[in-house]
Amino acid sequence: MLIPWLILALELSGEHDKELARRLQRREPGAMDDLYKKYGKLAYSIIFAVVRDTGVAEDLAQETFLRVWTRIQAFEAGRGALGPWLLAIARNRAIDHVRSSGARMGRGTVELDSNAHPSLFVDLDRQIFDKDHAKVVRAAIAKLGDNQREVIRLAYYEGLSQTEMADKLGQPLGTVKTWVRSALKVLRAELGQEAAA
């Protein structure tokens, strides 16, 4: 009997985000605070997991909320997935930071946020981020083979491109690409089961 409750919770979360997006678009007082209350800790945690520096994470988290605020008009409030969009922006900020600092700087900089265009978040599953979800995701990651897990870690937390991973792991690019692809396939299957359960 858990399932109807889960579905209800998901729907409510989605409805809540739709309304929240509309309030942000109308520049309503309190909307930003609600957005922060809902996603602040998660956005900060994602950024921190990548940059490993509290000061930098704080700046980048602020920047993330700002970017949502300045781009919210391009967001389709009724159909867009606010949480995933915000978190993609957060992760992009963090990856951009690690990519553009230190030795990796000179090698051409990455255009930010082409993969965080609001239009890509239309009709996306709206995730609910709670403790159970964390468990399910960890279990899904545990299903990956060692190579798959390693490339996902390098991609997700270090923002390495597939070429860079190939260099780092001493493997052909084609092999790395296969690992990335198959890893995402496993994750999608595992996480998809959750949504369909």
Added chain:
Amino acid sequence: MTCEELKPEYGAYALGIAEGEEKYEIAAHLASQCVECVAGVRSAMSTVAAMSGAVEMVDPPARLRRRVLAMVAPVSDSWMPAWVPWAVSGVMAVGLLGVVLVPTLLQRPQATSKLEQALSILNDPVTRDVSFGEPAARGRVFVSKNKGVVFIAANLPKLAAGRTFQLWVIPTQGNPISAGTFRGETDSSAVYVRPGPIADVAAMALTMEPEGGSPQPTMTPFVVTKL
């Protein structure tokens, strides 16, 4: 790239690790509204978003909330139009530099129009945004081909007397084109806005030139950011 060639790259794209040419091709292809590929990328985005569930949760410092809210809070200062706070925040999109630069901007009488111009460039959905770093200076350039350039830097070298910074547009072909001169602030930071269309930019470069600027760079640029 055909849809078939693109299909294996959805995941890398969603993870934000697609590279160079490929990344632009995918972005362009998605912009063409290919139903199949948009759906494929969305599905991959959804998986990547779900992965945030495995991230170890850390409490942000309490002041982060205040910082976020302060960016959008209405202000009572009568001279300041209502949009200024979030315009300021727009400039603060440069993160670390924002703290230094925003007060700098606001001190200036021309600050509001400069902010307005900067904001229109920052908000242009097609604006490209590139960071640069050590050794000479660090900062960020935002380039919108329709609206202009915002150049933000800290840690700039000291200007000798009678010299100025000059920003250059490096086109894909031909000589650099001046994008104007500026002096920066006493704390070695600068926010420079050059409004107006810019065609065909391959890179932006910064040099030091004699007062008034030069028709062509007279030194090797100390900042070059490829776009």
